[in-house]
Amino acid sequence: MGKELLKSEGGDTLLLLGNEAIVRGTLEGGVRFVTCYPGTPSSEAPDTFFRLSQGAPYYFEYSVNEKVALEVAGGATLAGLPTLCTMKHVGVNVAADPLMTLAYVSAPGGLVLLSADDPGCHSSQNEQDNRLYARLGGLPCFEPATAQECKDMARDAMLLSRKLETPVLLRTTTRVNHVRGPVVTGDLPATPYEKPFVKDPAKYVPLPASARVMHKRLRAILDGLVAEADASPYNVESGAGELGFISSGVSRNYLTDVLEEEGLVGKVRLLELGLTYPLPENRIAAFLSACKKVLIVEELEPVLENEIRALAQTRGISVEILGKSEHLPRLGEFSTANVRQAVRAFVGQPAAVVEALTVPGDLPRRPPNLCAGCPHRAAYYAVREVYGDTAVYSSDIGCYTLGFLPPFRAADFLLCMGSSISTGAGFARASGKPVVAFIGDSTFFHSGITGLIDAVAYNHDVLIVILDNRTTAMTGHQPNPGVDTTIFGENPNPVDLMALIRACGVEPVKVNPLNHKATLAALTELSKQTGPRVLVAEYPCPIHARRVGQAKKTLPARVAGDPAACLTVRDNLACPAFAMVDGQFTINAEQCDGCMFCVQLSPDLKPGKKEAK
């Protein structure tokens, strides 16, 4: 999706990804400043802003981490610009410190925080429910469900934030970020919004005395918002009868489809919530009073359920409230299937029988894998050769986490983004075992560097391998502070990774991991030393290199000798370009990236000849 997102007149129908719709929505809300840290499922929102950024009416940056992103965004809204900050759910944990004070300090220019949750852990280490952050931090919360709503709510979240001068949370989930549907656009604002900063420390500096006042002001804003939520067009009621359903976010989609397919539309009461914090209390109370029994349909935590139970109790409404049960679990995503079972049980119908084929349970799996030609594979191969199973491997968040799979098994534990060095250090100190900690370049800048500082300060015995592929590959090849090149050309201000490590107090060793001999020699040497040591294994991710037009033309490798003699290479390297055809080892020329690493491991493998495709 390109320039049509920047078109100033609305009225077009565009087929948009939820994340792209959010971009258009915030533009319609007048956004002038965008910060982020990428992370699936949020990534396409900032990526779209980045792609369109040249000559666009906003400033954009991939910040070094989420805390910094939110702090930079906070500065921009204080300076009076409508601001968007995007991250995935676990990113909000990193940004939680500024977030908890942000609403106190206020957002004069307007500030929307996009938090993309991941029920079902499609690409994440947990499935936390960030609606709870709205409660904790005092942020009004929108929960869109369709591409159109992503657009509309992003715009209205920005407008509401500007009006109240308080930050607003736009909370999505994977299926909403990655829904694709028609979106009717609105106009972009004709005049850019800004609100000049007027010095007023009592208003913006939360010393204890002023913080108490700020907290009071925030609560007043949220209390005042109940009326707005009651009247919001995003909180809609339909149907009639004694049985009621309340739902929010993507769960509304499943519920709507099920009610339709079960012939229940109009025969039951339905309250759909889009502006979900603060709760539209009066509206909900009226709804509850009209029902005998209510089922609350929401993914993950029983956030609405608990609040609505409390509301019924406070207002003395006697209504049966059901929610999380065996049909609507607290874990994982919903689907029409489990919502259907819950709805049927609730209205007193027997469980639906689903007829579906079964397939053998032992089908070969297809886990995501390091790509053919990935420099991480070469680095892991060498570390395995030196350490085998004698070391404990501390891993981090990035493509290289996939190294936990056999044959490398190079990940024994992992906590969160940036944790490998510090967790590895703690493990080494506690166990006395050799520890190798892996971390990517982007992750090192994000929050690994503080672990290195700690390792130096306390002389932790850990070998740190920085897998520097010159990009943030995992989330879609976004630039990070150290990169040489972006899709727009050379990075004018690269941060020198080697100098940074040196400044922390370690003399790093740098190798090209695709040079096997050199890497092995460096690792062997480092394995004999103690204390904090750093090996930088630097080689660009080939997919990134291709994207920025820096890939060198290469020929694929081929089997030149006895295929049977290559089986050890197959087993220990497991490059996806390897294949067995009729029981013979071969290299799939279409898949091979031509990295020539395998060629260094066996005389029976050779670089390809010209005619090979």
Next chain:
Amino acid sequence: MTRARIFFTGVGGQGTLTATTLLARTALDAGLPVTSGEIHGMAQRGGVVESTLLVGGYKSAIIAPGEADVILGFELLETLRGLPMLRRGGFVVGNSEALQPVGVCLGRECYPPLEAVLETAKGFAAQVVLVPCISLAEQAGTAKAANTVLLGAAAACGALPFGVADLTRSIEKYLKPKLVDVNLKALALGAEAAKAGQAA
């Protein structure tokens, strides 16, 4: 067909998502309400890519087991793995050719034979059409167009709420000019193969 749930499954890098978007645009141009969903993230690294297209007024973009009217399988093993999504009497249109997962290459796991896929699907599905998408795409000019071969096959055997002509229009309208010819060829080859397969 007024309402249809279409389930796409393939391997990262096969163009599964591009095909999904192309079909979504085609549906939208035909005036049909559409919603579509995709799961990516780690998909680029050769994992399974699944996406959905729901035509005719559904709100949710995901498909539960036993709900899909159509399965479009871009890789043979993934077609088999996706079969539990199918409803009785649905369509299966798939690629008959394989991309080996690493466990198969390492000799730790066995790739299921073509017959196993056919056997499982037949009797439950109304129609099962498997065509050699990669070979036909190479014949059209590039293995990358295997996804278009599959769309041609699906449209030709009546699995989609629109025909080959609609897809031809979409390819001309939405693909980069230099990719149009080879994809039109791929579309035609897919359609032909499906018709021949149906007749057989």
